[in-house]
Amino acid sequence: MANATHGVGGLSYDPKKRARAPELNVLAALILIILAFEALGRLFIGDSFLFNTRDNVDTLFNEQRLQIIILQVAIVGIIALGVTQVIISGGIDLSSGSIVGLTAMVTMSFAQVAMVNGNPNPKAIFGPEWMDLPVIVPVVVGLSCGLAAGLINGLLIAYTRIPPFIATLGMMVAARGAAKWWSKGNPISFPTENYAAIGKGMMPVVIFVCLAVLFHLIMTQTKYGRHCYAIGSNEAAARMSGINVTGHKVLVYTIAGALAALAAIVLSSKNLTAQAGMGVMYELDAIAMAVIGGVSLQGGRGSIIGTCLGALIFGVIISGFTFLKLDAYYQEMVKGVIIVGAVVLDQWRQNKRGRG
Amino acid sequence: MTDCILETRGLTKHYGGVHALTEANFTLGRGEHVAIMGDNGAGKSTFVRQITGVEMPTRGQIVFDGVARTFTSPIEAREAGIETVFQTLALADDLDVPANLFLGREKIRFNLGPFSILDKKAMREATLAALQKTGVKIPHLMNTIRNMSGGQRQCVAIARTAAFKSKLVIMDEPTAALGVQETAQVENIIRTLKEAGEPLILVSHNMRQVFDLADRIVVFRRGRIVANLRKEDTDSQDVVAHITGAKTGSEFEGAA
Numbered sequence: 001m002a003n004a005t006h007g008v009g010g011l012s013y014d015p016k017k018r019a020r021a022p023e024l025n026v027l028a029a030l031i032l033i034i035l036a037f038e039a040l041g042r043l044f045i046g047d048s049f050l051f052n053t054r055d056n057v058d059t060l061f062n063e064q065r066l067q068i069i070i071l072q073v074a075i076v077g078i079i080a081l082g083v084t085q086v087i088i089s090g091g092i093d094l095s096s097g098s099i100v101g102l103t104a105m106v107t108m109s110f111a112q113v114a115m116v117n118g119n120p121n122p123k124a125i126f127g128p129e130w131m132d133l134p135v136i137v138p139v140v141v142g143l144s145c146g147l148a149a150g151l152i153n154g155l156l157i158a159y160t161r162i163p164p165f166i167a168t169l170g171m172m173v174a175a176r177g178a179a180k181w182w183s184k185g186n187p188i189s190f191p192t193e194n195y196a197a198i199g200k201g202m203m204p205v206v207i208f209v210c211l212a213v214l215f216h217l218i219m220t221q222t223k224y225g226r227h228c229y230a231i232g233s234n235e236a237a238a239r240m241s242g243i244n245v246t247g248h249k250v251l252v253y254t255i256a257g258a259l260a261a262l263a264a265i266v267l268s269s270k271n272l273t274a275q276a277g278m279g280v281m282y283e284l285d286a287i288a289m290a291v292i293g294g295v296s297l298q299g300g301r302g303s304i305i306g307t308c309l310g311a312l313i314f315g316v317i318i319s320g321f322t323f324l325k326l327d328a329y330y331q332e333m334v335k336g337v338i339i340v341g342a343v344v345l346d347q348w349r350q351n352k353r354g355r356g
Numbered sequence: 357m358t359d360c361i362l363e364t365r366g367l368t369k370h371y372g373g374v375h376a377l378t379e380a381n382f383t384l385g386r387g388e389h390v391a392i393m394g395d396n397g398a399g400k401s402t403f404v405r406q407i408t409g410v411e412m413p414t415r416g417q418i419v420f421d422g423v424a425r426t427f428t429s430p431i432e433a434r435e436a437g438i439e440t441v442f443q444t445l446a447l448a449d450d451l452d453v454p455a456n457l458f459l460g461r462e463k464i465r466f467n468l469g470p471f472s473i474l475d476k477k478a479m480r481e482a483t484l485a486a487l488q489k490t491g492v493k494i495p496h497l498m499n500t501i502r503n504m505s506g507g508q509r510q511c512v513a514i515a516r517t518a519a520f521k522s523k524l525v526i527m528d529e530p531t532a533a534l535g536v537q538e539t540a541q542v543e544n545i546i547r548t549l550k551e552a553g554e555p556l557i558l559v560s561h562n563m564r565q566v567f568d569l570a571d572r573i574v575v576f577r578r579g580r581i582v583a584n585l586r587k588e589d590t591d592s593q594d595v596v597a598h599i600t601g602a603k604t605g606s607e608f609e610g611a612a
Contacts, residue, residue, distance in 0.1 A: 223462050223472045226451075230459055233450035240446040241460030242431040251470060300450035 022294040022301075022349070026309040033313060037320040049323055065319060067202065073289070073315035074208040075267050077308070080286040081215045082259030084307045087290055088219070089252050090232035090299030091157065091164035095171035096260040096286055099149045100279025101179040103264035107142030108188040108274035111135070111195040123189045135194035142265045143258055149175055150257015154250035168253075172283065179276040189273040199270030207266055211259070216304040228252065232299025288335065289314050292342045296350075313338075360419070361386050361524055361555045362407065367416035369402050376402040378579045380416070384524070387553040389546070391566040394576035395599055400559050403576065404528055408440045409433035421523055431460075437523030441530055445513040449502040453494060454483040456501060457516045486519035489552070490545045507538025514545050525549060526557045531565065543569060563592045575599055582608050 037049040047053055052062045079096045086093045112121055114131035121131065149171060156167040197203070219225035227248050230238045239245050263282075268274040293310025295302025317338065321331045362384040369377040377399045384390055394400050405411045407418055409427030418425050420436060427433040430440065447456050458479050465475035483497060492511040494504070501509055510530055517525045527546075531539040546569050549556055560566050566573060567587060575583040575598040583598040583605035597603040 218471060221473055221476075222468070222470075223464065223474060224470045226455060226462060226474060227470075229451055230448045230455070233448040234446070236444070237446040237448050238459070240430055240442070242434070243460045248470075300448070 023303060023306045023309060025349075026292070026294050026306055026313070030309055030313050030316065033316055033320070037316070037323065040324060045324065047323075049320065065323070069312070069315040069319045070205050071202065072318060073311040074204040075263050075270070076282050076285045076314075077208045077289065077311040078204075078211055078263040078266065079260050079282055080289040080307050080311055081211055081304060082256035083283070083286040084290045084293075084295055084302060084304060085215070085219060085225075085228055086164075086252055086256050087287070087295050087297060088232050088299060088302050089228040089249070090235060091249070091252065092287070092297070093153070093168045093253065093256050094165065094283050095149065095153060095168040095175060096256065096263075097279040097282035097284070098172045098175035098179065099146055099257055099260040100264040100267065100282055101276055102149065102175045102182070103142050103145045103261040104268040104274035104278045105179045105182045105188060105276060106145045107138045107261075107265055108191060108268050109138075109182070110141050111138035111191040111268075112188070113190050113192050116190050121190050123187065125183060125188055132192060135192065135198070138191075138195055139198075139265060142261050146257040146259075146261020146264070147254055148257070150254040150260070151250065153257065154253030157253060158246040158249040164253075176276070179278075182276070185276060187273050187275045191269065191272060195269055196272055197269070199266040199268075204266045204270060207262070211262070212304055212308050219304055224248075224251070229300055233301075285314070288339045288342075291339060291346075294346065296346055297343065310342075359385055361388075361421060362557075363419040364407065365417040365419070367403070367406055367418065368414050369406055369411065370414045375579050377406065377413075380581050382574065382581065384555055384557065387550075387555055388572065389550055389556045389558065389570050390572045390574055391558045391560055391570035392574050392576065393560065393566060393595060393599060398576040398599075399579040400576050401528065402579070404440070404526060404557070404559060407433070408438060408526060437521070438526065439517035439520065439522035439524070440526045441510075441513045441517060441528065443528045443532070445509055447501045447509060447513060450500055452500055453487075453497045453512055453515075454479040456512055457483050457486065457519045459516075461520075482519055483515075486515045489548070490515050490518045491548050492545060493541065505538070507534050507541060510534060510538070510542055511545065514542065518549075522554070524555050524557070526559075528559045529561065530558070531560070531562065539565075563595065566595075567592065575605075577601055580608070584608075 034050060041047050041049040048062065049065070050061060052059050079100070083093050083096060109125040110130065110133055112124060112131050114121060114128050116122065124131070153168055153171050156162060157164050219228065227238065227243050230241070230243060231245055231248060235245060264279065267278060289310040290302065290307045291297065291310070292313050293302065293306035293308065295306060317334065318331060321334070360383050362382070364380055364382045367377060367380040367382070380399075380403055382403070392400050392403065406413045409430045409432050412426070412428065418427070420438065425436060427436070433440070448459060451459070454476070463475040463478045463482070464472045466473040480497065487494065490511075492515045494508055494511065501512065504512070514527070514530065531542050534542065543565060546556065546558065550569070558566070558570060571587055573583070573585045573587065573590065573595055574581055575585070575595065577599065583595075583603075585595065585598070585605070594603070598605065
């Protein structure tokens with residue numbers, strides 16, 4: 001490590017002038033938003049957002065609310081991890097929500113029980129020989145389904161060189177269609193007990209946190225992560241430096257597809273049912289989490305930690321609006337404002353740094 | 357072992373009907389610093405693109421380190437030991453200095469295919485060594501390239517060539533966009549390369565710089581080499597005469 005006060009080659013250097021980690025700004029925003037809800041709550045409805053105000057339980061924080069905040073962003077958060085690495089490497093993925101829908105349908109078909117309350121499963125997709133399968137079967141089928149969709153995205157983008165926006169938009173429409181075609185629009189229900197255990201209780205949060213740690217390590221400590229940043233920041237330079245840009249892109253979108261599939265497995269298990277309309281708009285929520293967390297849509301900048309903080313901001317805002325008893329309509333309007341605001345802020349920050 | 361690190365024989369490049377480079381016979385000795393001069397469109401950059409593998413020559417032979425070579429990509433040329441500082445620099449703006457130095461050839465601590473664990477410490481140390489070797493001054497290693505001045509970027513791009521065991525360094529107009537002080541810094545780096553005995557091809561428009569740094573000056577005009585002048589035997593007026601076509605080297609009579 002170079003000396004903290006003297007730069008390489010004897011140049012004087014002021015460590016205070018180093019750019020602050022952007023994640024700190026996101027964290028500050030998160031704390032500010034929580035404080036704002038706390039203040040608004042005390043002012044207008046006479047209740048605390050963060051702290052426990054009921055006398056019958058002796059916990060400091062309102063644990064139930066905190067749990068709900070994390071739980072409701074965990075599943076989209078899993079998708080956001082995949083979207084983060086896509087955006088960092090200079091792309092975009094609009095297909096993740098539809099991949100969730102398709103994967104949920106396919107997976108659930110392999111996770112059904114044969115008998116419901118002594119009667120044959122009324123929502124059965126396959127014959128009885130395809131029921132009561134061990135839990136590994138639907139999980140593997142589901143993951144393969146997401147991998148395949150992601151692989152198609154990746155091959156299209158890397159080899160035909162069409163913009164990722166168009167390729168994944170095509171996948172978004174096509175996968176949603178496939179999800180509807182799979183059961184002719186009917187919902188698929190009644191999974192096995194083991195399958196239902198995947199998304200039970202706080203399990204989605206546990207899975208999300210494990211994956212977040214894993215992807216944080218991948219993005220910061222491995223060649224793969226390094227190449228994501230390199231390609232997103234200067235694709236021509238990456239190519240000149242001998243990085244296999246084509247292969248890397250295929251891998252990036254395939255991983256994003258697999259993560260969307262994992263989210264679908266957790267979601268369908270949690271809801272005990274799968275519908276073709278599952279995951280609508282999830283792709284945009286996931287992109288919003290990443291963008292709010294400081295991932296630059298121009299590529300090259302951002303982090304998994306940022307996206308996790310972005311996801312928390314997302315969750316806090318949704319549950320804050322519920323807490324303030326405001327209509328869901330306002331939630332969506334404010335969500336839109338926040339996404340645009342985050343991008344404007346990011347650009348403003350970049351310009352400021354460029355001039356300094 | 358020959359005493360030539362690089363030799364081209366009859367190197368020719370046509371873009372459709374345009375003869376960008378015609379029958380270029382060029383030699384570079386070990387430890388020699390040669391400057392390439394010429395007007396815009398004289399064939400300098402075309403020549404560099406052929407020997408660095410960015411393009412494939414239409415005709416002719418490249419002998420590098422005693423072996424006839426055909427480079428199909430810049431990566432192949434680099435693996436053979438030709439390090440190039442391109443005009444575009446080829447740096448990733450959002451990565452720090454060690455990451456840029458080792459872009460595409462990262463040091464690995466634990467091999468897991470694409471998910472291999474990076475050896476950041478070794479790369480940092482090698483970066484410091486390379487910066488010391490070239491005398492490059494950079495405020496902080498962990499700064500991203502985006503926060504650096506044009507001169508500092510140029511220095512990083514040059515230090516990248518020094519971080520690996522290169523046999524030949526090629527610089528395409530390394531000071532074209534730099535201020536006075538930054539130019540001086542880059543020229544100092546080139547002098548340290550000379551002291552270290554590393555051969556260099558320098559493409560430049562700057563007459564003072566060329567006379568300061570090079571042992572020999574090769575002049576291109578309209579796709580041909582028209583002069584091969586030892587620094588001691590020439591002056592800037594003579595070189596200008598060759599560049600503009602007022603004069604042609606005796607051994608190149610009839611070439612242009």
